[in-house]
Amino acid sequence: MTGGFVYSEKPIAVERGEGPHLYDANGAQFLDFGASYGVAAVGHCHPAVVSAVQSQVEELTFVQASYPNSARDGLYEKLAAVAPAGLENVWLCNSGTEANEAAIKFARSATGNSKVVAAMQGFHGRTMGSLAATWKPKYKKPFEPLAGGFEFVPYGDEDALAEAVDDETAAVLLEPIQGEGGVNPAPEGYLQFAREATEETGSALILDEIQTGLGRTGALWACEKRGVVPDILTSAKGLGGGLPVGATLCADWVAEDSGPHGSTFSGGPVVSAAAEATLSVIVEEDLPENAASVGEHLQSKLRGSELPIRTVRGEGLLLGVEVGRGANAALKRLAMDHGILALPAGRTVVRLLPPLVVEESHADEVVEALESTLAEVTA
Secondary structure (H helix, E strand, O other): OOOOOOOOOOOOOEEEEEOOOOEEEEOOOEEEEHHHHHOOOOOEEOOOHHHHHHHHHHHHHOOHHHHOHHHHHHHHHHHHHHOOOOOOOEEEEOOOHHHHHHHHHHHHHHHOOOOEEEEOOOOOOOOOHHHHHOOOOOHHHHHHOOOOOOOOOOOOHHHHHHHOOOOOEEEEEEEOOOOOOOEHHHHHHHHHHHHHHHHOOOOOOEEEOOOOOOOOOOOHHHHHHHHOOOOEEEHHHHHOOOOOEEEEEEOOHHOOOOOOOOOOOOOOHHHHHHHHHHHHHHOOOEEEHHHHHHHHHHHHHOOOOOOOEEEEEEEEEEEEEEEEHHHHHHHHHHHHHHHHEEEOOOOOOEEOOOOOOOOHHHHHHHHHHHHHHHHHHHH
16 A cells, blocks of 8 residues: 555645745646645745744754743743634644533533534544544544544534533534534624523633634634624634644633643744744735735635536635535636636535635635636536
8 A cells, every 4th residue: 555545646746835826846836725624824934934934943852741941931921912802822732623522521621511512514533533523424424433422513503502502511623613524614693602501500612713713714713703702712724824733712610621642743933933923924015904905805706706506605715605515616617727726615516725825816816716617517
């Protein structure tokens, strides 16, 4: 068996990246409107991130988190400063799935309960705990039995949520906008309802902002737009500017009884330096505002076009274009014929998840390419 068997490789050998673009081995340019699944939030090889990594790797590549280190301390302070009020306790890890795994463990330890209520169509990761909180059977069945104690309710259904959340519930785990599940924004008032339901039962509200956070929806955190502060918030993907890092932000009452969780690579100096630089870029370059502005322009262009689409949904630069069963064919044509990389969100949705540094001209390029592509694949 050869290496690389886990992923089906695409016929594009990427060798270099800069800003919102990737380049293959022959120098062909691709506009990355998937940001490598949201990782390249500040663009590929942002100079500030590159400089921070280079400086840190020359000083100290790694030391375990039980030893204080200035790079890690700097990231702790930066995350606490930008976190929603009351979530200043930071746990660092290596990925989004680990951040959610920690969130589930922390909630169970802090509440003494085991039941976790999650949403249908939700996606929270691929380790055994976060996978158990993920809805779609295709991700789970080969690995069953998974961790028990998980109950699923229809996303956005307040009555179903109220019935499921009880005195035995450790946590409610939700995405403010479901990404993998089809780019489904929470209905108006739904997250507030979840906040009230968990407060009444002493459960933890966990918001998975791995895809929606760090400015993508037009605010630094999607929960801020809804006036909701969870007990636990998870972040990853774009946090490291291209390096693997995740974070679980917790309220005091959770952190005080979070249990004996640990990780060898928690907050390594190099990734901490990259993440602190990334957060600085997001704040100093006001990338949430750019996401809001370019996202509004992109939505307007899509809705005003003659595209054969059913609907456009999402916020900022997290958009889902419902095209029907032609989504996979459209994605292939976008890449090979137009040099534009986008993502699926199920079989019927083209997901647009570009770096937050894209401009209106890039959005126009994507709409023009979609007009050509969808005319062909839906004809």
